[in-house]
Amino acid sequence: MGMERLAVVTGGIGGLGTEICRKLAASGRRVVAADLDSHPERIEAFRSSLSEFNGKVAFEALNVADFEHCAEFAARVSDRHGPVDILVNAAGITRDASFRKMGSQQWMDVMRVNLDSVFNITRQFIDGMCERGFGRIVNISSVNGQTGQFGQTNYSAAKAGMHGFTMALAREVARKGVTVNSVSPGYCRTHMVMQVPEQVRNEIVSKIPVGRLGEPHEIARVVEFLSAEDAGYITGANVPVNGGYFMTS
Ligand code: CAA
Secondary structure, three states: OOOOEEEEEOOOHHHHHHHHHHHHHHHOEEEEEOOOOOOOHHHHHHHHHOOOOOEEEEEEEOOOOOOOHHHHHHHHHHHHHHHOOEEEEOOOOOOOOOOHHHOOOHHHHHHHHHHHHHHHHHHHHHHHHHOOOEEEEEEEEHHHHHHHOOHHHHHHHHHHHHHHHHHHHHHHHHHOEEEEEEEEEEOOOOOHHHHOOHHHHHHHHOOOOOOHHHHEHHHHHHHHOOOOOOOEEEEEEEEOOOOOOOOOO
């Protein structure tokens, strides 16, 4: 029996994050769900949804867009929970608008939360992982970072950037036992996707070979796989989980 790994999941109480926390806890990891603490009712809903893992799943407040706050968070996690072995970067937002209608705030908000965050938080944990000779970093990108999406120049740029980061860092830490991979979900049944206008969403679903939205637990399954003890030979990869919506060789 291996040691009990500690995972941090950013966006941990969100649509995908919650199921990622559940899957990692179900496979024997201790989990810290890191997210904004601005909506107490969502934290409560998260806690009750994962109550069966009482004591194995904790919530810690985090604003991924702020580097100093990430540093403070990392110190708090270290004190309360110990060294972090697995980091899942799942925090993300949309601010959809066609480019000609997009303001700089919509651009910057998405870049800060979806891409700067990956630097801000990964930077806190990478040294410890390298020193201990084990780490699993999984970045939640998107099919829309692979293909581009109408109305998402900001989001597509951030998500494509996330995978560039993944490949570069994967090279830097490969010899240290640390893997860095991306998962690119397609359209899943989350609050984020349900906010897409119904007609646009139906149009998209009609182009998904599997014929339905993805379920958050189907993304979590791949995160669990990539963060396993024996997944050490997969690094710098981008794993699509999109129901066949976008196929590449
Ligand atoms: N391709 C080409 N043209 C399109 C188009 C498309 N997909 N959609 C709209 N257009 C055209 C319209 O026909 C219209 O043309 P005319 O001006 O000639 O009439 C024009 O573009 C409308 O452009 P607007 O900027 O006025 O569009 P809008 O303001 O009404 O809506 C939008 C734009 C808000 C981006 C809306 O299309 C939208 O919400 N789209 C959904 C985007 C999406 O899929 N987001 C994913 C969110 S979920 C997620 O991100 C999770 C994940 O990772 C998968």
